[in-house]
Amino acid sequence: MTTTWAVITxxxxxxxxVLARHAAKEGFRVAAWDLDGEAVxxxxxxxxxECVPLAVDVTDESSVRAAVGELPAAPSLVVNNAGIVRFGxxxxxxxxxxxxALDVNLTGTFLVARTAAERMIAESVGGSVVNISSINGLAAAPGAGAYTSSKAGVVMLTEHMALEWGAHGIRVNAVAPGLIDAGMSDAIYADPEVRRLRSGRVPLGRLGTAQDVAETVLFLGSEKAAYITGQTLAVDGGITRGALNAMPRARSDAAGD
Structure with missing residues (x-):
C-alpha cells in the first residue's frame, strides 16, 4: 500500500x-514541522x-530543501500553517x-510550497497545497501591524501558484480563519469579557475552533475538492460579511418595511 504524506508546518x-492530528486520522503519514523541535x-x-517530527526553519531555503528531501516520497498535501504576529x-x-512577519508568513509559505511542488512535479504525483491566511488578509484592521499585509500576500500568492501549477495536477487554495479560540489567540480570549464581546459580533454567535479550521483544510486537501483551486475560503462564522450587523437602523428597516 502506498503511503500518502502530508506536510504540516x-x-x-x-x-x-490540531491539523497534524486530523491529517493522521484521515490516513496521512504526517511530516510535522516546526521551528521548535521539542514542541513538535x-x-x-x-x-x-504515523507522525514524523522535524525541526524546520521555513524562512531558510536550505532547511526547507533538506526537510523535503528527507521525505520518502512527494507529499500529497502541504499545509502552510507556520506564522507569527507582530501587531501594533x-x-x-x-x-x-x-x-x-513577512519572512515567516509570506516567504516561508512560498519556500515550502515551491520546494514541495518541485518534488510533486518531478515524481508526477500532483497534490494539494493549502495556505493559511487570515480574515486580516481579506480586510484590514487597525493595529494589525505587518500581519495584515503578510496574510494578504498569502491570498495572492495562492492564486498565483494555482495558475502556474494547475497543469501539473497541483491544486492550491487558502483558508482564512476568523476569530479562532486557539493558538496565537489564546492570550486574547483568556479575558472573559473579550470572549463575550467578540462572540457577539460573529453571526453564528460563537468563536471558531482549531477543529473548524482543520476540517476545512482537510476538505480542501481531499478528492472532494478535486475541482477547487485558487480559492480563499473564510472560516469565520460569517464575520467578514457581517459589518452591517452593527449598524444602527431605522425602526422601519428593523421591521423589514
Missing part, C-alpha cells in the same frame, strides 16, 4: 498541532508512529518586526 502547537516531537509522540500601529512598527 507550525505543527508544534495550536492550530498546527511532543505532538508526534501523542499522535503515534504602523507608525510605531519596527522595521525588523515588519520583515519578520
Amino acid at each position: 507550525g505543527a508544534g502547537r495550536g492550530i498546527g498541532a 516531537r511532543a505532538v508526534a509522540a501523542e499522535i503515534g508512529e 500601529p504602523l507608525l510605531e512598527l519596527a522595521a525588523a518586526d515588519w520583515r519578520a
Whole structure:
C-alpha cells in the first residue's frame, strides 16, 4: 500500500498541532514541522508512529530543501500553517518586526510550497497545497501591524501558484480563519469579557475552533475538492460579511418595511 504524506508546518502547537492530528486520522503519514523541535516531537509522540517530527526553519531555503528531501516520497498535501504576529500601529512598527512577519508568513509559505511542488512535479504525483491566511488578509484592521499585509500576500500568492501549477495536477487554495479560540489567540480570549464581546459580533454567535479550521483544510486537501483551486475560503462564522450587523437602523428597516 502506498503511503500518502502530508506536510504540516507550525505543527508544534495550536492550530498546527490540531491539523497534524486530523491529517493522521484521515490516513496521512504526517511530516510535522516546526521551528521548535521539542514542541513538535511532543505532538508526534501523542499522535503515534504515523507522525514524523522535524525541526524546520521555513524562512531558510536550505532547511526547507533538506526537510523535503528527507521525505520518502512527494507529499500529497502541504499545509502552510507556520506564522507569527507582530501587531501594533504602523507608525510605531519596527522595521525588523515588519520583515519578520513577512519572512515567516509570506516567504516561508512560498519556500515550502515551491520546494514541495518541485518534488510533486518531478515524481508526477500532483497534490494539494493549502495556505493559511487570515480574515486580516481579506480586510484590514487597525493595529494589525505587518500581519495584515503578510496574510494578504498569502491570498495572492495562492492564486498565483494555482495558475502556474494547475497543469501539473497541483491544486492550491487558502483558508482564512476568523476569530479562532486557539493558538496565537489564546492570550486574547483568556479575558472573559473579550470572549463575550467578540462572540457577539460573529453571526453564528460563537468563536471558531482549531477543529473548524482543520476540517476545512482537510476538505480542501481531499478528492472532494478535486475541482477547487485558487480559492480563499473564510472560516469565520460569517464575520467578514457581517459589518452591517452593527449598524444602527431605522425602526422601519428593523421591521423589514
